[in-house]
Amino acid sequence: MKDKAITLNDIASKLNVSTVTVSKALRNHPDISPTTTKLIKKVAEELGYTPNIMARNLSARKSNTIGIVIPKIAHFFFGSIIEHIYDVAFEHNYEIILTVSQENPERERKHIHTLMAMKVDGIIISITQETLNYEIFDMVKRRGIPIVFIDRIPNMKNINSVAVNDRQGAYKAIEHAIKLGYRKIGHLAGYTNINIGRDRKQGFIDAMNNYGVEINSDWIIEGGFGEKYGYDAFMKLYNQKNLPDLFLTVTYPVALGVYIAAAEVGLKIPDDIDIICFGNAEVQKFLFPPLSCIDQPTKLLSEYSMDLIMKSIKEPDEIETKNIVIDTQLILRSTCISFNKKKELNESYIL
Amino acid sequence: MKDKAITLNDIASKLNVSTVTVSKALRNHPDISPTTTKLIKKVAEELGYTPNIMARNLSARKSNTIGIVIPKIAHFFFGSIIEHIYDVAFEHNYEIILTVSQENPERERKHIHTLMAMKVDGIIISITQETLNYEIFDMVKRRGIPIVFIDRIPNMKNINSVAVNDRQGAYKAIEHAIKLGYRKIGHLAGYTNINIGRDRKQGFIDAMNNYGVEINSDWIIEGGFGEKYGYDAFMKLYNQKNLPDLFLTVTYPVALGVYIAAAEVGLKIPDDIDIICFGNAEVQKFLFPPLSCIDQPTKLLSEYSMDLIMKSIKEPDEIETKNIVIDTQLILRSTCISFNKKKELNESYIL
DNA sequence: GTCAATTACTTTATGGTTTACTTTATTGAT
DNA sequence: ATCAATAAAGTAAACCATAAAGTAATTGAC
Numbered sequence: 001m002k003d004k005a006i007t008l009n010d011i012a013s014k015l016n017v018s019t020v021t022v023s024k025a026l027r028n029h030p031d032i033s034p035t036t037t038k039l040i041k042k043v044a045e046e047l048g049y050t051p052n053i054m055a056r057n058l059s060a061r062k063s064n065t066i067g068i069v070i071p072k073i074a075h076f077f078f079g080s081i082i083e084h085i086y087d088v089a090f091e092h093n094y095e096i097i098l099t100v101s102q103e104n105p106e107r108e109r110k111h112i113h114t115l116m117a118m119k120v121d122g123i124i125i126s127i128t129q130e131t132l133n134y135e136i137f138d139m140v141k142r143r144g145i146p147i148v149f150i151d152r153i154p155n156m157k158n159i160n161s162v163a164v165n166d167r168q169g170a171y172k173a174i175e176h177a178i179k180l181g182y183r184k185i186g187h188l189a190g191y192t193n194i195n196i197g198r199d200r201k202q203g204f205i206d207a208m209n210n211y212g213v214e215i216n217s218d219w220i221i222e223g224g225f226g227e228k229y230g231y232d233a234f235m236k237l238y239n240q241k242n243l244p245d246l247f248l249t250v251t252y253p254v255a256l257g258v259y260i261a262a263a264e265v266g267l268k269i270p271d272d273i274d275i276i277c278f279g280n281a282e283v284q285k286f287l288f289p290p291l292s293c294i295d296q297p298t299k300l301l302s303e304y305s306m307d308l309i310m311k312s313i314k315e316p317d318e319i320e321t322k323n324i325v326i327d328t329q330l331i332l333r334s335t336c337i338s339f340n341k342k343k344e345l346n347e348s349y350i351l
Numbered sequence: 352m353k354d355k356a357i358t359l360n361d362i363a364s365k366l367n368v369s370t371v372t373v374s375k376a377l378r379n380h381p382d383i384s385p386t387t388t389k390l391i392k393k394v395a396e397e398l399g400y401t402p403n404i405m406a407r408n409l410s411a412r413k414s415n416t417i418g419i420v421i422p423k424i425a426h427f428f429f430g431s432i433i434e435h436i437y438d439v440a441f442e443h444n445y446e447i448i449l450t451v452s453q454e455n456p457e458r459e460r461k462h463i464h465t466l467m468a469m470k471v472d473g474i475i476i477s478i479t480q481e482t483l484n485y486e487i488f489d490m491v492k493r494r495g496i497p498i499v500f501i502d503r504i505p506n507m508k509n510i511n512s513v514a515v516n517d518r519q520g521a522y523k524a525i526e527h528a529i530k531l532g533y534r535k536i537g538h539l540a541g542y543t544n545i546n547i548g549r550d551r552k553q554g555f556i557d558a559m560n561n562y563g564v565e566i567n568s569d570w571i572i573e574g575g576f577g578e579k580y581g582y583d584a585f586m587k588l589y590n591q592k593n594l595p596d597l598f599l600t601v602t603y604p605v606a607l608g609v610y611i612a613a614a615e616v617g618l619k620i621p622d623d624i625d626i627i628c629f630g631n632a633e634v635q636k637f638l639f640p641p642l643s644c645i646d647q648p649t650k651l652l653s654e655y656s657m658d659l660i661m662k663s664i665k666e667p668d669e670i671e672t673k674n675i676v677i678d679t680q681l682i683l684r685s686t687c688i689s690f691n692k693k694k695e696l697n698e699s700y701i702l
Numbered sequence: 703g704t705c706a707a708t709t710a711c712t713t714t715a716t717g718g719t720t721t722a723c724t725t726t727a728t729t730g731a732t
Numbered sequence: 733a734t735c736a737a738t739a740a741a742g743t744a745a746a747c748c749a750t751a752a753a754g755t756a757a758t759t760g761a762c
Contacts, residue, residue, distance in 0.1 A: 007718060018742050050468045055718035058405040058747050074430040083425040086451045098449050100437045117401045259637055286610055288639030369712050406748030409717050
């Protein structure tokens with residue numbers, strides 16, 4: 001009952017021409033006369049021909065496909081990145097093979113192997129928070145497969161990358177807070193063995209030093225990028241009766257963790273404890289209170305990455321690598337917009 | 352400078368055996384002696400061999416790949432669905448080709464063609480809100496490609512599907528509201544030419560009729576599934592000074608639209624206008640006020656879909672189709688949990 | 703000791719397309 | 733009328749792996 005798939009050969013034998021003629025006609029090759037081309041296309045349409053992409057890619061040694069590796073998917077930042085990547089890909093007739101490492105370096109390695117095996121023309125990747133072994137990336141480069149790192153970038157030379165100016169972003173936020181009057185400022189810094197954690201932390205330190213505000217190392221807590229880490233870090237300081245007045249959190253989920261914890265112990269944001277975070281999710285507007293943040297322009301990140309990878313695919317011999325850095329801006333809503341005296345006595349609420 | 356990709360042939364010639372021997376050895380075929388197998392695997396490892404998946408798939412006439420078509424990606428519901436699908440796929444060594452129709456039926460059609468051309472073993476799809484032409488789905492079936500519809504399902508016979516019990520879900524919510532004391536209940540119903548809109552609306556009607564509550568057709572507004580539609584629908588009724596006391600919204604983004612609009616005109620949720628929605632996003636807990644909803648268990652939806660598609664792939668001759676329907680449950684937070692008298696006079700606030 | 707079965711391979715064919723090269727017919731310049 | 737150039741096809745080979753069929757050498761039953 002199954003309709004067998006129509007092949008070039010089916011069209012060819014129906015018209016008594018060679019398969020090559022059909023192949024060329026369908027690709028508008030000048031070898032074939034307009035009359036024949038038209039006829040072949042008509043028959044192809046009638047029979048419902050769809051090319052076998054496996055065969056085409058095998059033969060052509062390219063796939064018109066870009067492989068993506070990201071650590072998470074049900075996450076506003078990566079969701080947004082991907083949505084834009086898909087749009088650009090669709091415009092340029094590229095296919096996307098998306099893989100998700102779930103923050104697992106081993107799984108990431110497997111996915112990269114799979115993408116290479118699938119002969120993707122290029123790879124865009126945001127590495128896991130625990131990727132320490134970069135061998136696989138060297139291997140990809142040796143194989144001549146263009147690779148672009150986006151947002152989360154390994155500490156390697158001669159790679160293509162697109163990122164937000166994390167250091168400047170953190171600096172801007174802390175500068176803003178200090179000018180507001182804040183002095184007791186903490187930083188939930190996430191993993192700092194990866195660029196985004198490291199650079200944001202450095203921006204925090206830069207600003208504090210630049211304005212001569214003392215850094216209390218108890219208030220810099222490293223850990224993860226998720227809700228749980230935000231919750232735990234907050235609770236740890238709360239139990240030590242040692243909360244700062246303001247937190248800069250390394251991601252938006254971490255801030256959410258703080259929201260949960262604060263609500264649980266009955267502290268009000270922003271009055272009792274204030275907060276600003278990296279990353280701008282739509283819903284932050286609707287949180288209570290609306291959460292201020294350092295914007296990461298996901299659309300730009302995606303577009304630049306796609307530009308870079310497509311350029312690298314077209315000009316495989318270009319050796320020069322590019323490191324694109326996108327400026328951030330503060331988006332102020334209802335947190336981190338004023339400093340009130342209540343916080344200066346913030347021991348009181350602990351009783 | 353490029354390392355050429357290693358093929359079976361490279362390994363074979365190095366060891367003076369045939370490519371087929373290598374192929375079989377790497378697949379642990381009993382034809383090959385343990386000694387040889389071990390040797391071949393060792394050399395394959397050394398040379399960094401990775402099979403060419405294109406070639407393998409072409410030859411094997413199957414791809415170990417499942418194609419996905421969804422209408423949106425940066426959306427909690429679909430993000431969550433996909434995340435779980437990827438996890439199940441990874442466990443079972445399937446690859447996923449994810450495509451995004453962006454609610455565009457034409458783009459959806461193209462993606463399905465691409466997936467067929469890529470020879471995916473099966474397709475899981477959630478159709479766009481505007482997909483009216485089902486021919487393409489018949490074609491997929493005629494080609495013998497297993498297809499499973501998830502959540503958004505066309506009105507066709509003999510298809511495999513996995514969905515939430517939308518009608519029951521809406522019924523439960525409205526039943527709950529009526530028992531609370533609500534009588535002036537509206538429904539922002541979205542597109543009702545697709546099952547999710549149609550069934551939710553029907554559930555609403557069922558409950559209203561069952562409890563003898565009058566349905567005011569002005570308060571049933573059809574439209575889209577996004578924020579803007581929620582915003583517009585609310586504003587329309589507000590401007591007509593004709594708001595109900597409670598809205599059931601067809602999706603979570605629609606509820607968000609209502610939140611925006613209500614804030615803009617200075618009405619308080621849930622006191623001035625109450626709301627409950629379909630779909631449970633993590634962040635609903637953090638909205639102000641926390642939004643109650645009818646849960647759609649995305650993990651179950653994904654798992655059942657993957658089960659169904661994998662079963663269909665393994666038993667291609669099984670003709671019987673399955674329509675799995677998953678029960679919903681109410682998740683009550685700070686909306687739709689009480690009815691207060693203020694609302695009964697809800698003309699007052701318009702002045 | 704003979705024949706059948708098993709072991710461990712090899713050879714050949716197949717999948718559907720593209721690329722590189724070849725052929726035949728036509729056109730145009732001289 | 734002749735020869736070179738071009739147009740419009742065709743043929744052969746390649747891409748890389750797998751499946752099916754074939755072969756030579758060894759084992760084992762009686």
